[in-house]
Amino acid sequence: MPAYLLGRLGSALLVVLGAATIVFLAMRAIPGDPAVVMLGVSATPEQVAALRADWGLDAPLPVQYLNFLTRMVVLDFGQSIRLGMPAMQAVSQTLPYTIYLALVAFALALLVGFPLGVFSALQRGKAADKLISLFSLAGQSLPSFWVGIMLVLLLSRTLHILPSGGAGSPEAVLLPAVTLALPLLSVIVRLVRSGLLESMGEPYIQTARAKGLGETRVVGVHGVRNMLIPVVTVVGLELGTLLGGAVIVETVFAWPGLGRLLIDSIAARDYAVVQASVVMLVLFFVSINIVVDLLYGVLDPRVRVDG
Amino acid sequence: MPPATPSERCLTVSDLAVGFAARGGTILALEDISFHVDAGETLSLLGESGSGKSVSAQAIMALLPDTAVVSSGTVRFDGKDLLALPRRETRRLCGTEMGMVFQDPLTALNPVFTVGDQIAELFRVRQGLGRRAAREAAADVIDTVGIPDARRRLGNYPHQFSGGMRQRLVIAMAIALKPRLLIADEPTTALDVTVQAQIMDLLGRLQREHNMAMLLITHDLGVVADVTDRVAVMYSGRIVETGDVRRVYDRPGHPYTRGLLASVPATAGGGKHQPLATIGGLPPNPQRRPQGCTFHPRCPFAQDICRTERPPMVDLGNGHGATCHFAREMVADDRLFA
Secondary structure: OHHHHHHHHHHHHHHHHHHHHHHHHHHHHOOOOHHHHHHOOOOOHHHHHHHHHHOOOOOOHHHHHHHHHHHHOOOOOOEOOOOOOEHHHHHHHHHHHHHHHHHHHHHHHHHHHHHHHHHHHHOOOOHHHHHHHHHHHHHHHOOHHHHHHHHHHHHHHHOOOOOOOOOOOHHHHHHHHHHHHHHHHHHHHHHHHHHHHHHHOOHHHHHHHHOOOOHHHHHHHHHHHHHHHHHHHHHHHHHHHHHHHHHHHHHHOOOOOHHHHHHHHHHOOOHHHHHHHHHHHHHHHHHHHHHHHHHHHHHOHHHOOOO | OOOOOOOOEEEEEEEEEEEEEEOOEEEEEEEEEEEEEEOOOEEEEEOOOOOOHHHHHHHHOOOOOOOEEEEEEEEEEOOEEOOOOOHHHHHHHEOOOEEEEOOOHHHHOOOOOOHHHHHHHHHHHHHOOOHHHHHHHHHHHHHHOOOOOHHHHOOOOHHHOOHHHHHHHHHHHHHOOOOOEEEEEOOOOOOOHHHHHHHHHHHHHHHHHHOOEEEEEEOOHHHHHHHOOEEEEEEOOEEEEEEEHHHHHHOOOOHHHHHHHHOOOOOOOOOOOOOOOOOOOOOOOHHHOOOOOOOHHHOOOOOHHHHHOOOOOEEOOOOOEEOOOOHHHHHHOHHHHO
């Protein structure tokens, strides 16, 4: 077990390193000089050069890269040029909002998607099943920004039930969370439905019935437990994309999270904050994946790594 | 019919017909199925794949898929007609009064639960035993079916057992609550030959110990000969011959039974090697069963009447019967049974 875990951690580290490298290079490859953005187009070349020297942007690219990597080890990403504070501080101020939003969305997707999928499977071929399938297809294909805007138009502008944006009140999380949850919810519905139908066709279900167990127990224990294996795998991976989806949803709903910070920082060419945000998102992503991998072993005794 | 007091009779199936809904109407899988099993007795349903053996078992255990339609018949068990009961009521008898052993032990056990949990579940859910008592009871049952070191192995998962051991576990689940009827659906088909005999011995021992009625579903003529009291031979959804095993094997009244028996390779007292006899042709498509006797296209003795008239069950005495127009001639044909 420790050897397996060490291997997993090693490859996770490589993923983080790769992502850090890509974001480092990408920020410098896109046009737009942070100093020019800061000083405006009327600044003299001398002023620009001085500011660049201040930020260490005049050093050769490999030197900048090595500096970036060595400081990253202690989570020091440098100063934000836009916010006048350490980049990591900006990230840690906004990250809780994103985690909160993602967790609410995740809970929503699970609590609604799971029962809906089970119900759909038990109603296979009937009207309810077809309706749910249609709904989940729509949920998966409609883009978040459009769904978000429609929800705002309907529930905020027309019905005045929920606030259209910000994080000023407890219920403000609902609209962005629903928007963010919808694609994941749809995936869960489809996975649970097909997974349950598959496991209900297995011979051990007949065995459970022959034991005289009630249908609730046959489905709820013997069927669902086997269906969990594929569902957890995919849901775990989707949890990472939930963080990515938060970037768009936060922008639509003016939610003060990491996603919005990232977008704003890209526009300002705030290298330090962009790098800090992306590295933190990637860290979350790979951590979730490792947890899912370990969970997989808990769920399926056949893949349990004997140590 | 052999004399049996009503109290001994465990299961009586009469005129059972089961169809499956399909495009373009219902396909009849079973027709005119009648048999009975007494306490302590073994009846074999013998037939090739698709003859309807397993559907019969599923009908008794209320395990038929939703597409199946029981169009007629009764299944008497425990003084009730199981087919007239709501499915939930019949299920209540499963596990406690009727146990079932499945064909493939590799898939019949749930892969994600320990075998201890799977067996203890019976005691906990069906008998309301506490966790610890159920575990103890499960260990006892596992011990009964001959798995060494039962207590320690409770925490193992199915994939940690061999095929033969898994079938013992499936049997343990079937007999845990001491049912009066045990249905074994091809219990040895998926196993190594060396393990097959052990499993049949185990079933036989358990049957004697609990005086269970056993319905054995198989296509293995040897298994039938070894452990069975009576046999019902099935062909294309119908019982074509039934009776005491020795009688049926010695003097088959149906050409199909005769063909089956002739197709067993003679290994004992061999010497001269003869080509293996086979039954020519294939069983009919259930959607297009032939007119008259369903076996006539493959029957070497077929006459005109066989092509037009469906043969009734001909009583050959002592509970032996065959659905062949020439059943009496078949049995009397000494030339062929010298």
